[in-house]
Amino acid sequence: MHNVTLIKGDGIGPSIMDAAVAVINASGAKIHWHEADAGMSAYERTGTPLPDATMESIAQTRVAFKGPLTTMVGEGFRSINVELRKQYDLYANVRPAKSWKGVKTRYDDVDIVIVRENTEGLYVGLEHYLTPAKDIAESLAVVTKAGSERIVEYAFKYAIDNNRKKVTVCHKANILKYTQGLFLRAAREVAAKYPDIEFDEKIVDAACMHMVMKPEQFDVVVTTNMFGDILSDLTAGLVGGLGLIPGANIGADAALFEAVHGSAPDIVGKNIANPTAVMMGGVMMLNHLGEHEAATRMLNAIEKVVNGGVYVTPDLNPDTKYGTQEMGQAIVDAME
Numbered sequence: 001m002h003n004v005t006l007i008k009g010d011g012i013g014p015s016i017m018d019a020a021v022a023v024i025n026a027s028g029a030k031i032h033w034h035e036a037d038a039g040m041s042a043y044e045r046t047g048t049p050l051p052d053a054t055m056e057s058i059a060q061t062r063v064a065f066k067g068p069l070t071t072m073v074g075e076g077f078r079s080i081n082v083e084l085r086k087q088y089d090l091y092a093n094v095r096p097a098k099s100w101k102g103v104k105t106r107y108d109d110v111d112i113v114i115v116r117e118n119t120e121g122l123y124v125g126l127e128h129y130l131t132p133a134k135d136i137a138e139s140l141a142v143v144t145k146a147g148s149e150r151i152v153e154y155a156f157k158y159a160i161d162n163n164r165k166k167v168t169v170c171h172k173a174n175i176l177k178y179t180q181g182l183f184l185r186a187a188r189e190v191a192a193k194y195p196d197i198e199f200d201e202k203i204v205d206a207a208c209m210h211m212v213m214k215p216e217q218f219d220v221v222v223t224t225n226m227f228g229d230i231l232s233d234l235t236a237g238l239v240g241g242l243g244l245i246p247g248a249n250i251g252a253d254a255a256l257f258e259a260v261h262g263s264a265p266d267i268v269g270k271n272i273a274n275p276t277a278v279m280m281g282g283v284m285m286l287n288h289l290g291e292h293e294a295a296t297r298m299l300n301a302i303e304k305v306v307n308g309g310v311y312v313t314p315d316l317n318p319d320t321k322y323g324t325q326e327m328g329q330a331i332v333d334a335m336e
């Protein structure tokens with residue numbers, strides 16, 4: 001029996017998480033879910049977007065399965081996602097984007113894993129105004145040698161463990177000589193220890209163009225926090241959109257699994273949110289827990305339904321008659 005903290009989240013969160021939990025429960029993995037609150041819905045109920053009870057639950061289970069959280073707009077409110085990643089030192093954000101046989105896109109052979117540094121860079125939250133009139137603002141990026149080395153190490157180990165051939169570092173060291181320069185130097189040093197994995201360097205803006213024109217030249221990509229945020233939405237677009245891409249946030253002794261997308265306020269309550277991305281996060285979680293058979297069973301069922309193209313949400317098939325709930329049920333029914 002595995003203990004997992006379940007955070008259903010905001011917006012489309014509860015509907016896609018209910019569908020994903022039903023599928024995980026049907027996979028054969030034995031999970032004891034500990035439901036906890038976070039985000040806008042927690043704020044409305046309890047006055048804080050990250051209640052102590054939620055932090056205590058994750059501190060005990062060390063594994064969380066989380067729906068998207070709405071980031072409260074306005075100065076002073078920090079992103080709860082960023083906060084959770086920082087609190088548990090979830091330094092590696094792994095976001096795989098792979099073409100699906102049944103999802104029509106420009107390419108059918110994309111298979112890119114973004115490994116994003118998740119605790120440093122421009123997202124450390126060191127932002128402020130320099131003038132009382134608030135007409136000059138500054139934001140600081142923090143990059144450490146240790147933080148850079150461990151994320152690049154993670155990318156190479158991931159490549160070896162997952163039978164991958166190549167790691168590309170995406171950076172902007174030509175302009176940001178100190179922060180990005182440090183990251184690039186660390187990447188080169190770590191890469192030298194892994195002669196069996198091909199190593200490539202790309203400046204991030206050029207990398208975007210190459211990814212859109214010739215995505216097959218990318219395998220594992222390692223990069224700093226904000227570039228990884230942006231590049232992973234790009235790779236999501238290459239394989240059929242945000243409704244398909246999971247994200248694993250991994251630390252030394254805790255991990256949190258989710259979708260890359262947000263709470264999608266524009267489609268709440270319409271039964272059209274695609275539950276695939278969080279379900280794929282569930283597959284990553286089962287593998288993390290050592291439940292490889294259940295993970296494979298779940299992945300096969302998801303692939304059958306997504307590639308079947310019938311019991312899917314409208315982002316995958318504009319003529320569909322079905323939505324989130326029917327798709328979730330079809331995946332439960334497809335489980336062998």
Ligand code: NAI
Pocket residue numbers: 067068069070071072081242243258259260261262263264265266267272273274275277315
């Ligand atoms: P979003 O990812 O929620 O939505 C972007 C677009 O993609 C929207 O048109 C939405 O309808 C569509 N979309 C997203 N997920 C979908 C799904 N499963 N099925 C079908 N269509 C889907 O990004 P947005 O609108 O920028 O952010 C909304 C809120 O979510 C913000 O408060 C943001 O801070 C938060 N957010 C939270 C994340 C997390 O919890 N990990 C990640 C990204 C954003």
Ligand code: MG
Pocket residue numbers: 229230233260
């Ligand atoms: Mg993002």
